[in-house]
Amino acid sequence: MTHDITLPRACHQDAPKGLAERAVLDPHRPRFHFTAPGGWLNDPNGMTHWDGVYHLFYQYNPLAAAHHRIHWGHATSRDLVTWTDEPVALVPGTDGPDRDGCWSGVLVDDGGTPTLVYSGRHGDRELPCVATGSPDLRSWRKDPANPVIAAPPEGDLTAFRDHCVWQEDGMWRQLIGSGIQGVGGTAFLYESEDLRSWRYVGPLLTGDASTGTAADLDWTGTMWECVDLFRIDDADILAFSAWDEGTTHYPLYWTGQYGGDTFTPRGLHRLDYGQQYFYAPQTTRDALGRRVMFGWLQEGRDEDATVDAGWCGVMSLPRVVTLGADGLLAQAPVPELARLRRDAVRTGAFAVTDGTYVRLDDVRGDQLDIEVTLRLAPGAVVRLVVRETPDGSERTVVEAARAEDGTGTLRLRREASSLDPAVDTEPRYGELPLTGDGTVDLRVVVDHSALEIFANGRALTARIYPTRPDALGVGIAAVGAVAVERLDAWQMAAVFDGPRPLWP
Structure with missing residues (x-):
């Protein structure tokens, strides 16, 4: 993924000045x-489970x-929980097709040879390139044939980058993200x-950017x-991130x-209700047969703040993606993350009286994993409060929330988050599927500024930036009849201690 931005002052430095230490x-x-x-x-790039090791590559400066x-x-990781920094895999060339960056791509197994397919950037040109790796995936050699596609297809295109590559009937097939001016986004x-x-071959599927506007939450964008x-079970999924004019x-x-050379769509759906806070997701199938997905959690503070902090951007927790009973994608953090749980608090069942607020004094912190099973009557709303000052x-x-007609809504309210x-405090929301009795299985994961919410399989990701160190409280409030069947909470252990080398 690439987009044009105004570079902050740190880009003009010749070398990092204590980035890791400040971070x-x-x-x-x-x-x-x-x-x-x-x-x-x-x-996230090049995701794979190779010889028992999970490899996460990522766009990095x-x-x-x-x-x-x-x-x-x-x-790399063996458990999707603890990670080891490996040598930087690709570095922009001094000249050639990736002089200005080695952009997003994938890793495939070419007869036992690990092979990266990525977008090289030179000026305004972004073209597919290939690199082959050592058996341990720690060293890489760029192919002398790069770029392996000399130019995009003819036509007036918005962009041409990012790759999905697989084998089918003895042939390699590849999708490249793009957009056709005046028409909409596409995958070539x-x-x-x-x-x-x-x-x-041709466009696999092309969207219609004239349907809706950029203000809509399901507009498919110009690229x-x-x-x-x-594929999950018997459903084919085509995921993409909607882009428009650098946004x-x-x-x-x-x-x-x-099938064949086309994708016949049945329905368009939101992958995460956090909008840009969960972006550019990539999936892989691991040796356990699971579809595992990571996404990029963008920042919600300005560029000067991130420059001063020495870091920018978070990877989501790894998620297992399955097909729900409604035929849509369901997401949950991989179960291995439970290994980080400490100091459990279990409240058991209790009722939250209409119009009251219960502060959970035994649950406090900025590294939390909270699971709640709720039952909402028609017209009821439950509010779980986190990162609250006294x-x-x-x-x-x-x-x-459960409306009188039985429909549900999941909403994140950040107007008082900081x-x-x-910083950005705009709300986020989306449809919440409910059972007939209004049951909600809610999981809220808090990790300082990273917030990931899962409710009945739907996901909502965001960033929050409390200014006060005592913003650690947790509470629950209700409007209408709400029953809490269980509330379990844990402190979460850290996986990194101290500064790490920028160039491992």
């Missing part, structure tokens, strides 16, 4: 989500907390026998970034049927 001192930096050692992080001259960072389909010589085609909007997905001047509210007027 670990920032109270907003998550402690159990994956973050780069310092500098800039964006899209180790020189500044700015989106500029992107490298490929690399980290190519095929190859050797990952180097590619034949253009599709980070396309990802995969990253949100991830969406089509359900439908892939006087309530800062507080973040997760709200689940006393800093420069």
Whole structure:
């Protein structure tokens, strides 16, 4: 993924000035989500489970907390919980097709040879490139044939970047994200026998940017970034991130049927209700048969703040993606994350009286995992409050509501999340599927500024920036009849201690 931005002052420095040291001192930096050692992080790339090891590559600038001259960072894990920084996988060339950055891509197994397919950038040109790796995936060699596609298809295109590559009937197939001016976003389909010589097939699917506007939450944009085609059970999923004129909007997905050279859509859906706070997701199937997904949690504070902090960008928790009973995607953190849980608090069942607020004095912190099972009567609303100061001047509210007609809404209210007027506090919301008795299984994961919410399989991701160190409280309030069947909470252990080398 790329987009044009105004580079903050740190980009003009020749070398990082204590980026990693400043990063670990920032109270907003998550402690159990994956973050780069310092500098800039964006899209997850090259995700794979290779010989029992999970490999997470990511867009990385180790020189500044700015989106500029992107490298490929690399980290490994055996449990999706604790991570080891590996040598930087790809560095922009001094000249050639990736002189100005090694942008987003994927990793495939080419007959036992790990192979990266990525977008190289040179000036305004972004073209597919290939690199092959050592058996341990720790060293990489760029192919002399790069770029392996010399130019985009003919036509007036908005962009041409980001890759999804797979094998089918003895051939390699590839999708590249793009957009057709005056029409909408698209995914161009190519095929190859050797990952180097590619034949253009045509658009797999093209959106209609004239349907709706950029203010809508399901507008498909003028360009599709980070396309990802995969199958779960008998459903084909085409995921993409909607982009327009340099603005990253949100991830969406089509359900439908892939066959031949086309994708026949059945429905368009929101992948995460957090909009740009969960962006450019990528999935892989691990050795356990699970579809595992990461996404990029963008910042909600300004560029000067991130430059001063020495870091920018968070990777989401790894999620298991399944197909729900309604035929839509359901998401949950991988169960391995329970290994970080400490100091359990279990309240058991209790009722929250209409119009009251219960402060949970035994549950406090900025590294929390909270699970609540609720039952909402028609017309009821429950509000779970986190990161609250004792006087309530800062507080973040997760709200689940059941309308009189039985429909549900999940809403995040951030208007009081921070006393800093420069941070984003816009609300986020989406549809909440409910059972006939109004049951909600709600999970809220708090990691300093990173907030991930899961409710009946739907996900809502955001960033919050409390200014006060005593913004640690948790409470619950209700409007109407709400029964809490259980509330379990844990402190979460950190996975990184101290500064990490920017160039491992």
